[in-house]
Amino acid sequence: MINSWEVQETNEMIEKENLDVRTITLGISLLDCIDSDLDRLNQNIYNKITTVAKDLVATGEKIEKSYSIPIVNKRISVTPIALVGGSACKTPEDFATIAATMDRAAKTVGVNLIGGYSALVSKGMTKADELLIRSIPQALHSTERVCSSVNLASTKTGINMDAVRLMGEIILQTAEISKDNDSADCMKLVVFCNAPDDNPFMAGAFHGVTEADAIIxxxxxxxxxxxxxxxxxxxxxxxxxxxxxxxxxxxxxxxxxxxxxxxxxxxxxxxxxxxxxxxxxxxxxxxxxxxxxxxxxxxxxxxxxxxxxxxxxxxxxxxxxxxxxxxxxxxxxxxxxxxxxxxxxxxxxxxxxxxxxxxxxxxxxxxxxxxxxxxxxxxxxxxxxxxxxxxxxxxxxxxxxxxxxxxxxxxxxxxxxxxxxxxxxxxxxxxxxxxxxxxxxxxxxxxxxxxxxx
CATH class of the missing domain: 3.20.70.20 (Anaerobic Ribonucleotide-triphosphate Reductase Large Chain)
Structure with missing residues (x-):
């Protein structure tokens, strides 16, 4: 329990020292959305996100009002899309449709950002991983709230230098496609070593496969x-x-x-x-x-x-x-x-x-x-x-x-x-x-x- 003295001290930190809760991030597993048909896959993803996250923003606002604690962002993270879309996506453009679906779902429920347009390639790339990575410039440029991350290395597996080389090219392409906006699409793209499964911060948030169906x-x-x-x-x-x-x-x-x-x-x-x-x-x-x-x-x-x-x-x-x-x-x-x-x-x-x-x-x-x-x-x-x-x-x-x-x-x-x-x-x-x-x-x-x- 938090006592009255702690409440008063917390209020002073909020009012005078910029204390805030930066984000409530709702992690959602999309593993049960997998389908070999791209249209059905996108519909499954949209339905899952908008169902599980429908009350997230309202809940955050209610907590803000009840406790006078600023909550700057309400966000969603999902299962790495390279895993979810591998069966249905045959081209980078196919993967980009999933980014559009994620963006549409994020707008529907009112969250600030959605993460998980991601691939985990620290030891090697599947065909789906490579297709998703090559789709990143288009996916980020055509969406407003989607964030992307790629895990390129880990202590247990080493550094996938093929993926490192590819990501240098992808980052430049992402910068070029958004050059009229100070290459701002690159803000939504991060590469990792040892990426954690439960990070609530963007652009690196994704919902790891070891997590429950949904998590706060x-x-x-x-x-x-x-x-x-x-x-x-x-x-x-x-x-x-x-x-x-x-x-x-x-x-x-x-x-x-x-x-x-x-x-x-x-x-x-x-x-x-x-x-x-x-x-x-x-x-x-x-x-x-x-x-x-x-x-x-x-x-x-x-x-x-x-x-x-x-x-x-x-x-x-x-x-x-x-x-x-x-x-x-x-x-x-x-x-x-x-x-x-x-x-x-x-x-x-x-x-x-x-x-x-x-x-x-x-x-x-x-x-x-x-x-x-x-x-x-x-x-x-x-x-x-x-x-x-x-x-x-x-x-x-x-x-x-x-x-x-x-x-x-x-x-x-x-x-x-x-x-x-x-x-x-x-x-x-x-x-x-x-x-x-x-x-x-x-x-x-x-x-x-x-x-x-x-």
Whole structure:
């Protein structure tokens, strides 16, 4: 139970420190929708989503009103569509019809985004996987709310370099087809190593095959709360700093636990997990980078940044796991550039580079996230950047990801505007030297020796 003192404290965090529940994500299995006839498959998918999710938005709004807790997004994730559409889809265009159906269903029930236009190819690609991947540019450009993800690597299987090479090409195609809108379709596409089955955050959410028929996952967000708490212990030693982060993460996660339990009860759908991730927004004071500065750095990217981020991530997890029955998803600190005003400031000041961001991803929640790069970047270079991220995740037995936005027609120093939660981003320079011969090898990079634990 949450007592009256906790309620008052929570209200202050909401009113003054940008605390919110970033998303209630309803995961829905589409395995029982599979059919060899494409029309029937699409109808089955539409019917399943609109039936199971029909009360999701109203439930979220009711919880917001009852507890005065902002719930920014109501979202849906579904079984990876490469698995669902394999029997019926013979061309990329066939798969794109499923994206259209997902989009139509999402609009019908009123959710913000729907994830799961996905393929899991860490060891190899089926024909269906490849067809779905090749359909991604068309699918994202012709829909409004569909998000796509591809898992390219894992600690147990290694890195599928054929898929890495293909995704470099697909990301460029996705950028080109949406060049009139600052290549914004790339915001809805992410590649993973060790993708979790229960992540509530987009663009990487999908409903894993190990999950129940439907599940409620909640993602909380409280960078502003953590920063405010650290302001009160400025100059104290590391023990005090860590204890403050840990206690604050506990309080933030309790809010997510409450929302998850209420949504589960009202919808009569099992509670899955609370994701502890600190997810920033472009709002002033709601920045992970600002937390790092509060720890004593002039800018994110200064020497000591990776150590500060490692500390932050660890203490958030230590505090959060005590506040919820089930913790999962990504659960750490996000460091997207465009969605975090402090990160944008660091890039514009020259304090942070792609190489430093890559180093930071060794100890944080995701990876190279929401980063704008020059539109003339080669596909092989993009694949090389992806391969580096996949290697970090594979060797460190953690989730890593890349959401890169080649801004067609723009170069270093230009700005791309996305709006809303996605913010804006300065175009960052990319290493100019070639990795063509490396990327154009075929096959996969084997899993590391420490993966052999059976």
């Amino acid at each position: 996952n909640v993602g909380v967000s409280g960078p502003g709360v953590v920063k405010n708490a650290l302001e009160k212990v400025r100059g104290e030693n590391f023990e005090v700093l860590c204890e403050t982060i840990k206690k604050t993460a506990f309080k933030v996660t309790r809010v997510g636990q409450l929302v998850a339990q209420e949504a589960s009860k009202m919808l009569n759908i099992p509670f899955g997990i609370v994701d502890l991730s600190l997810a920033p927004t472009p709002a002033i004071g709601d920045s992970v980078a600002d937390i790092l500065c509060e720890c004593g750095l002039e800018y994110a990217g200064a020497p000591g940044t990776t150590a500060a981020l490692a500390m932050l991530n660890d203490q958030v997890k230590k505090g959060g796991v005590m506040a919820s029955s089930y913790v999962g998803g990504l659960s750490g600190a996000f460091i997207p550039v465009s969605e975090d005003q402090g990160m944008i400031n660091a890039v514009e000041a020259g304090a942070i580079s792609l190489e430093k961001l890559e180093a930071m991803t060794c100890v944080c929640s995701v990876g190279l996230d929401m980063i704008a790069i020059p539109g003339d970047t080669k596909a092989t270079t993009i694949s090389g950047m992806i391969a580096d991220e996949m290697a970090i995740g594979m060797v460190n037995q953690k989730t890593t990801a890349a959401r890169l936005i080649p801004a067609v027609g723009k170069g270093v120093g230009d700005r791309v505007e996305f709006g809303g939660l996605f913010g804006y981003a300065p175009v960052m320079p990319v290493n100019k030297y070639s990795c063509d011969d490396f990327i154009n090898r075929t096959g996969r990079i084997p899993a590391p020796i420490h993966s052999f634990k059976n």
